[in-house]
Amino acid sequence: MNTEILGVVFMYVAVVALAIPLGRYIGKIFNEENTWLDRIFDPLDKLFFKLGGIDPTREMNWKQHLGALLVINGVWLVVCLFVLMNMSWLPLNPDKNSSMSWHLAFNTSISFITNTNLQHYSGETGLSYLGQLILMVWQFVSAATGIAICGVVFRAMKERTTNKLGNFHCYFVRSCTRILLPLAFIGAIVLLLNGTPMTFEGKDTITTLEGHQQQISRGPVAAFVAIKQLGTNGGGFYGSNSANPMENPNYLTNMLETVYILLIPTALVFSLGYVLKRRKLSLVIFSVMTIGFLCFLVPAVYYEMRGNPAVSQLGIRQTAGSMEGKEVRFGSAASAFWAISTTCTSNGSVNAMHDSLTPLSGMFALLGMMVNCFFGGVGVGFINFYVFIILAVFIGGLMVGRTPEFLGKKIEAKEMKIAMMVALLHPFLILVGTALPSYLYANNPEAYASWLNNPGYHGFSEMLYEFTSSSANNGSGFEGLGDNTPFWNLSTGIVMLLARYIPIIGPVAIAGILANKKYIPEGNGTLKTDTATFGLLVFAIIIIVAALSFFPALTLGPIAEYFSM
Numbered sequence: 001m002n003t004e005i006l007g008v009v010f011m012y013v014a015v016v017a018l019a020i021p022l023g024r025y026i027g028k029i030f031n032e033e034n035t036w037l038d039r040i041f042d043p044l045d046k047l048f049f050k051l052g053g054i055d056p057t058r059e060m061n062w063k064q065h066l067g068a069l070l071v072i073n074g075v076w077l078v079v080c081l082f083v084l085m086n087m088s089w090l091p092l093n094p095d096k097n098s099s100m101s102w103h104l105a106f107n108t109s110i111s112f113i114t115n116t117n118l119q120h121y122s123g124e125t126g127l128s129y130l131g132q133l134i135l136m137v138w139q140f141v142s143a144a145t146g147i148a149i150c151g152v153v154f155r156a157m158k159e160r161t162t163n164k165l166g167n168f169h170c171y172f173v174r175s176c177t178r179i180l181l182p183l184a185f186i187g188a189i190v191l192l193l194n195g196t197p198m199t200f201e202g203k204d205t206i207t208t209l210e211g212h213q214q215q216i217s218r219g220p221v222a223a224f225v226a227i228k229q230l231g232t233n234g235g236g237f238y239g240s241n242s243a244n245p246m247e248n249p250n251y252l253t254n255m256l257e258t259v260y261i262l263l264i265p266t267a268l269v270f271s272l273g274y275v276l277k278r279r280k281l282s283l284v285i286f287s288v289m290t291i292g293f294l295c296f297l298v299p300a301v302y303y304e305m306r307g308n309p310a311v312s313q314l315g316i317r318q319t320a321g322s323m324e325g326k327e328v329r330f331g332s333a334a335s336a337f338w339a340i341s342t343t344c345t346s347n348g349s350v351n352a353m354h355d356s357l358t359p360l361s362g363m364f365a366l367l368g369m370m371v372n373c374f375f376g377g378v379g380v381g382f383i384n385f386y387v388f389i390i391l392a393v394f395i396g397g398l399m400v401g402r403t404p405e406f407l408g409k410k411i412e413a414k415e416m417k418i419a420m421m422v423a424l425l426h427p428f429l430i431l432v433g434t435a436l437p438s439y440l441y442a443n444n445p446e447a448y449a450s451w452l453n454n455p456g457y458h459g460f461s462e463m464l465y466e467f468t469s470s471s472a473n474n475g476s477g478f479e480g481l482g483d484n485t486p487f488w489n490l491s492t493g494i495v496m497l498l499a500r501y502i503p504i505i506g507p508v509a510i511a512g513i514l515a516n517k518k519y520i521p522e523g524n525g526t527l528k529t530d531t532a533t534f535g536l537l538v539f540a541i542i543i544i545v546a547a548l549s550f551f552p553a554l555t556l557g558p559i560a561e562y563f564s565m
Contacts, residue, residue, distance in 0.1 A: 004333035008301065011255055011337065015262045022263065023270025023282075029178050030151040030171070030275050041177045048173050056173075059164035062512025065152050066505055068168040069145060073113050076141055080109035083134045084127075093128035094202030095217070100126070107489035108135075114500035115142035115377055117228070117235030117348055117475040118492060120484040124217035124238050129200055132237060136224045140176055140184075143231025143264075146379030147175040149504055150268055153383060154275045156511035157407055160519035165512065179264070180231060187226035190256055195249045196222040221246055229260035232377040234348030234475045242338075242351040243327055254330050254351060258338050261347045265375040268382050276407075280530035285385065288535045292374035292542065296364040297340045303358045304336040310565050325356025336361060343368035346377030348475030355462070355478040359565065362478070363558035366465060369472035371546045372426060377473060380500075383507045389529070390419045390510060391545065392538040396527045405526055409514040422506035426471055427549040429495050433467035434460075434553065436491070451488075453480040457564060461557035466492060471499040 028035050049056050060068070083090065084105040088098050100108065104120055111118040112135050123132065148171035155165045192198050203215040217238065224237045225247050234241075242248040242257055269289065273282030307318030321332030330338075335352035342349055343365040354365055368374065373384040394411050397404030404411040438460065441448045445455070452459040462478040469476050470492040477483070483492075528534060 004305070004331050005301075007251070007255070007331075008333050008337045011258050011334075012262075014255075014259050015266055018259065019263060019266035020270050022267035023272075024274050025271075026147075026179060026264075026267055027271040027274030029174050030154055030271065032166075032170075035178065037178055037182065041174075044177055045173055048177075049169070052169070054167075054169045056167050056170035058167055060167055061163045062152070062156065062165060062508050062515075065149070065165060065168040065512075066508055068172075069149060069504070070501070072141070072172070073145065076138060077109055077113050080112065080134060080138065081105055084108055084131055087128040087131045090128065090130050092130040092133070092200065094200070095125075095128075097125060097128050097131075103486045103489040104484060107493040110493045110496050111475065112138040112233075112235065113142055114473050114496045115146060115231070115233060115346060115380070116470065116473040116496045116500070117233045118470060118477070118496065119235055119239075119475065120489055122239030123236055124219075129219055132219060132224060135235060136220070136227060139224075139227045139231050139233040139235070140180055143180055143227070143233060143378045144172050144175040146232075146377055147179060147264070147268070148172040148379070149508060150379030150382055151175075152508060153386060153511045154272060156508075156515035157272075158276050159515050160408065161515070161517065163512070163516045165515065180227065183260075183263075184223070184226040184230050187230060187256060187260060188222045191222040191225055191249075191253055194253050195246075196225060196253070197246055198222040216246075218246075225257070226260075228349060229257045229347065230264065232261065232265065232345045232347040232381075234342065234346075236349060240353075241349050243353065245327075245329075248351055250329060251334070254334060254338075257349070257351070258334070258341060261338070261341045261345055261349070262375060264378045265345050265381045268379065269375075272382065278530060284530055284532070284535040285382075285389075287532075288539050288542075289374045289385070291539065292371065293340070293344050293368075296344060296368050296374075297337065300340050300357075300361040300364045301333050301336040303361045304332040306358075308358055308565075322356075322358050325353030327352065339365050340368055342476060343472075343474060344371075344374045344376070345381065346372075346473045346475075348469065350476055353479060354465070354476055355480045359461075359558040359562035362461060362465075363554055363562075365476075366461075366468055366554065366558065367547060367550070369468045369474050370426075370430070370550045371542060372472045373542065373546070380473070380504060384503060386507050386511070387419050387422050387503075388538055388542050388545070390415060391423065392534065392541045393527060393529065394419075395541065396534065396537055400525070400527060402525050402527065405520060405522075406514070406529060408519045408521060409517045410520065411514070415510045415513060418506045418510050422503050423545050425502055426499065426546070429471040429499055430464070430467050430550070431553060433471070433491060433495055434464045437463050437487070450482045450485070453482070457557055457561040461561065464553055464557050467495060470495040473500050 084100045151171040152165050197218040199218050203217050205215055221237045238244040269282055269286045273279040305321040308322045326335045338351045375381050376384050393406045394404040462481040465478040
């Protein structure tokens with residue numbers, strides 16, 4: 001037990017230790033300063049700019065940044081749809097996997113372009129190698145999109161008065177080549193050396209210990225898994241994701257993959273301090289995120305290591321904790337740490353089945369996605385947090401009787417309207433989305449019997465989790481849900497689209513509008529945003545606006561299930 005806890009502590013310490021220098025490095029990239037990788041990647045960057053006909057020195061305003069982002073994402077959506085609906089006759093399909101239905105291709109394409117990676121299919125049987133490679137490219141594209149747009153917001157916060165916020169294509173390409181590619185390459189090498197497959201050959205036939213023959217799916221797994229973890233993507237090469245020993249062979253690879261989940265979201269907080277030259281502000285943000293993260297992590301680890309009370313009532317000892325749906329090579333503590341890490345970020349990969357978590361651990365995993373700003377996804381995690389900073393500054397300004405100001409810019413009605421719409425969109429999509437299938441199932445359970453393997457409280461939690469995961473661009477699931485149907489594919493696809501782009505458009509618009517305003521030097525009456533008091537205010541706003549909105553739904557699901565055990 002002590003060893004398991006030490007493993008969890010070591011992984012989090014490793015995240016912070018690596019995130020500090022990485023944050024400084026990312027800050028240099030955002031500031032267009034020289035880095036030690038320039039000699040290697042400058043020629044590659046120039047090649048991409050030449051092929052795309054892009055002038056990386058052309059300055060863009062916030063509207064042009066959003067236009068470039070949406071065009072890039074739209075083009076790749078069309079490419080994805082074409083490949084997924086035609087895999088059966090396209091190359092790199094040695095196992096002869098069939099093409100996807102139109103509604104599953106719609107859901108999967110949107111899932112990967114929005115950095116959600118919700119999977120209503122099993123990777124080893126649902127995709128050809130070409131399909132896997134296309135989705136792997138998208139795991140770079142969607143992650144780089146988030147990092148690039150975060151760089152735009154940083155630039156807007158940094159400048160005193162301007163409507164020129166750098167070049168989106170430059171941020172995007174450099175995020176791919178200078179951040180994601182080197183780290184993904186290192187991760188893939190470590191995975192490869194530990195036994196993760198990296199081949200284009202088809203299934204291998206092996207003889208089991210019982211003497212039976214079994215076919216094992218292979219493929220370019222190591223490269224796929226590295227960027228899946230690093231870019232908070234989370235879509236697994238195999239159906240069981242990183243619980244599969246081919247994706248995650250041992251405790252060492254489990255540590256690497258867990259650290260990769262949190263690494264870039266944490267590093268971006270430190271890069272904010274470097275770009276703005278406001279180290280104290282970045283430390284306040286990091287502290288708020290860490291406290292929120294630990295509020296979910298500590299009880300989840302406790303309940304999973306404690307075991308399932310229903311099993312204890314049968315007189316069965318659970319010295320290893322609650323091991324249903326978990327891998328023995330990882331244990332209950334490391335599995336709980338992964339579960340909270342993957343849901344507090346928008347990663348969504350799993351090394352254990354979340355449907356098997358004890359009720360309150362499942363609730364904390366849900367809360368990580370419902371709050372959606374304690375580290376969050378690469379880039380968009382901070383952007384979500386930025387909305388709550390704006391709300392906190394406005395409320396704090398009213399409390400002290402001053403016009404709300406943030407970094408020398410007045411926050412007025414327009415910015416507040418946008419911030420509130422973004423903040424309320426998330427609970428709206430989750431709660432309305434969950435209400436619809438709940439109504440359909442309750443009124444005609446026979447017609448929708450295939451949806452739920454677990455009716456009752458847990459069945460409600462499964463539907464709530466699906467829409468929470470979709471809206472948080474997370475992608476994990478309570479897999480007792482029969483989700484590969486037109487209803488679930490279309491409804492969650494629409495939610496993923498709205499939940500990805502509106503929360504990007506809103507904060508970028510706020511940052512762009514504020515950047516264009518007249519700079520006002522801080523005075524004695526200015527609300528300080530780099531203090532513990534302001535950090536507590538932001539934390540309180542997050543709990544009130546984000547967490548408490550979902551309390552009634554949680555009482556109908558995991559809380560009711562806990563008290564019924």
